[in-house]
Amino acid sequence: MQVLYKSTRGKKETVTASMAILKGLSEDGGLFVPTSIPKLDVSVEELAKMNYQETAYEVMKRFLTDFTEDELKSCINNAYDDKFDTKEIAPLHQADGAYFLELYHGATIAFKDMALSILPHLMTTAAKKNQVKNEIVILTATSGDTGKAALAGFADVPGTKIIVFYPKHGVSPIQEKQMVTQKGNNTYVVGITGNFDDAQTAVKKMFNDKQLAEELDRAGYQFSSANSINIGRLVPQIVYYVYAYAALVRQGAIQAGDEINAVVPTGNFGNILACYYAKQMGIPYKKLICASNENRVLYDFFRTGTYDRKREFILTTSPSMDILISSNLERLIYRIAGENAAKCAEFMQSLSTGGEYTITDEMKAQLKDFYGNYCSEEETAQTISSVFKDSSYVIDSHTAVAAGVYKKYIKDTNDRTPAVIASTASPYKFTRCVMEALTGEKSALDDFALADALANLSGVKIPKAVEEIRTAPVLHDRVVNAPEMPETVKELLGIHA
Numbered sequence: 001m002q003v004l005y006k007s008t009r010g011k012k013e014t015v016t017a018s019m020a021i022l023k024g025l026s027e028d029g030g031l032f033v034p035t036s037i038p039k040l041d042v043s044v045e046e047l048a049k050m051n052y053q054e055t056a057y058e059v060m061k062r063f064l065t066d067f068t069e070d071e072l073k074s075c076i077n078n079a080y081d082d083k084f085d086t087k088e089i090a091p092l093h094q095a096d097g098a099y100f101l102e103l104y105h106g107a108t109i110a111f112k113d114m115a116l117s118i119l120p121h122l123m124t125t126a127a128k129k130n131q132v133k134n135e136i137v138i139l140t141a142t143s144g145d146t147g148k149a150a151l152a153g154f155a156d157v158p159g160t161k162i163i164v165f166y167p168k169h170g171v172s173p174i175q176e177k178q179m180v181t182q183k184g185n186n187t188y189v190v191g192i193t194g195n196f197d198d199a200q201t202a203v204k205k206m207f208n209d210k211q212l213a214e215e216l217d218r219a220g221y222q223f224s225s226a227n228s229i230n231i232g233r234l235v236p237q238i239v240y241y242v243y244a245y246a247a248l249v250r251q252g253a254i255q256a257g258d259e260i261n262a263v264v265p266t267g268n269f270g271n272i273l274a275c276y277y278a279k280q281m282g283i284p285y286k287k288l289i290c291a292s293n294e295n296r297v298l299y300d301f302f303r304t305g306t307y308d309r310k311r312e313f314i315l316t317t318s319p320s321m322d323i324l325i326s327s328n329l330e331r332l333i334y335r336i337a338g339e340n341a342a343k344c345a346e347f348m349q350s351l352s353t354g355g356e357y358t359i360t361d362e363m364k365a366q367l368k369d370f371y372g373n374y375c376s377e378e379e380t381a382q383t384i385s386s387v388f389k390d391s392s393y394v395i396d397s398h399t400a401v402a403a404g405v406y407k408k409y410i411k412d413t414n415d416r417t418p419a420v421i422a423s424t425a426s427p428y429k430f431t432r433c434v435m436e437a438l439t440g441e442k443s444a445l446d447d448f449a450l451a452d453a454l455a456n457l458s459g460v461k462i463p464k465a466v467e468e469i470r471t472a473p474v475l476h477d478r479v480v481n482a483p484e485m486p487e488t489v490k491e492l493l494g495i496h497a
């Protein structure tokens with residue numbers, strides 16, 4: 001059965017999966033959603049025999065129906081290879097009364113790798129299928145993590161170039177080192193003298209600059225974005241929720257057909273939405289437990305039905321979840337509004353102009369699969385410490401928000417259904433806050449010395465991704481002012497006026 005993609009905001013036209021991946025966003029500003037969620041009509045017994053790549057094929061072929069078997073398998077095999085430090089790709093670790101689904105074994109030791117390692121291949125395949133002759137230029141402004149994950153994904157992928165702008169004085173020393181040591185003949189990393197917003201604004205402007213687009217086209221290039229709302233990032237994330245369920249059956253932890261819960265540390269709502277889609281496909285997830293940090297806009301939304309971004313932005317030790325506008329929530333809103341795009345567009349309009357919207361009672365009734373809660377900074381640190389004490393297992397601050405919220409869920413509901421906790425970053429990615437939580441004191445050590453200390457304390461080996469950048473040579477040292485960014489892009493691409 002063919003699955004097409006339509007906008008959440010009103011444009012009636014449908015596009016193929018490959019076009020949705022190329023476009024990223026619909027012209028009306030809405031997000032692409034599948035016209036129907038395909039059923040996963042494969043038995044759990046069969047799924048339990050599959051490895052990660054085979055599972056990925058079974059799931060993704062049902063969503064990306066205009067990709068051929070060869071195309072899709074080639075994308076999958078190019079993505080989930082020895083860039084990951086374990087053959088299992090996404091292993092489960094039993095600890096603290098739950099199953100931690102480790103999504104951090106890729107190139108940048110965080111969960112963004114699960115999607116960003118395959119997106120470049122989906123995108124170049126999509127370009128070929130749609131007779132796009134131009135080379136794809138990925139343009140990104142980053143505040144740290146996404147930039148590196150995108151660089152690692154696109155490095156040396158034929159038919160692409162990637163240019164990442166970051167605030168020269170606005171990222172952590174490790175984050176900067178990760179980026180400026182990036183290998184690959186098609187990668188460019190440029191520091192800017194302004195802050196993240198300056199970089200972001202200039203990138204958005206370049207995307208909308210028709211004259212620049214024409215100049216690029218003449219030189220054989222076109223821009224694209226690796227944004228987290230791209231359907232090419234969402235679909236690969238459904239895979240590990242299917243894989244985790246089948247793995248629990250394989251291990252004998254549950255029987256085929258048993259329900260499980262999922263706990264997801266949430267920011268942009270992409271990861272947990274992927275679990276919601278896995279459930280719609282037929283995998284028996286019972287509750288989707290949405291864990292927030294002190295930026296608890298989603299917790300308030302699930303409790304009250306009002307989404308209100310008008311609040312103080314809090315910087316926490318789980319920075320990848322410091323978000324007040326969860327873009328992917330729009331796909332859920334669209335669905336619970338009965339796929340009424342006009343209604344969805346209205347909510348999004350009032351969010352952008354008035355800073356809030358309130359859903360109807362009828363819509364709220366459809367959120368019963370979800371449970372929301374949050375952890376304070378103190379609770380997050382306590383959770384890192386208690387999980388290590390009780391289970392000798394080290395988790396990072398984002399995962400700890402989820403583990404802490406899971407404890408609150410059990411206390412609230414006494415629901416002992418087996419649970420999978422999405423573990424979204426290696427503790428070595430957020431070493432300082434993890435070590436401070438474990439030792440209970442501030443440290444004067446630098447980040448690499450702290451990594452050594454964590455290895456000593458925990459017995460977990462330092463991942464290759466951290467070890468490598470310790471001594472890696474700096475390959476990118478260009479710094480420009482924000483207004484010079486378009487000129488820089490042209491220069492990097494060899495375009496002359």
Ligand SMILES: *Cc1c(COP(=O)(O)O)cnc(C)c1O
Nearest residue numbers: 266267268269270271320424425
């Ligand atoms: C991006 C990210 C999240 C949040 O995921 P969303 O899909 O944005 O909800 C959580 N943890 C880590 C480590 C991340 O990088």
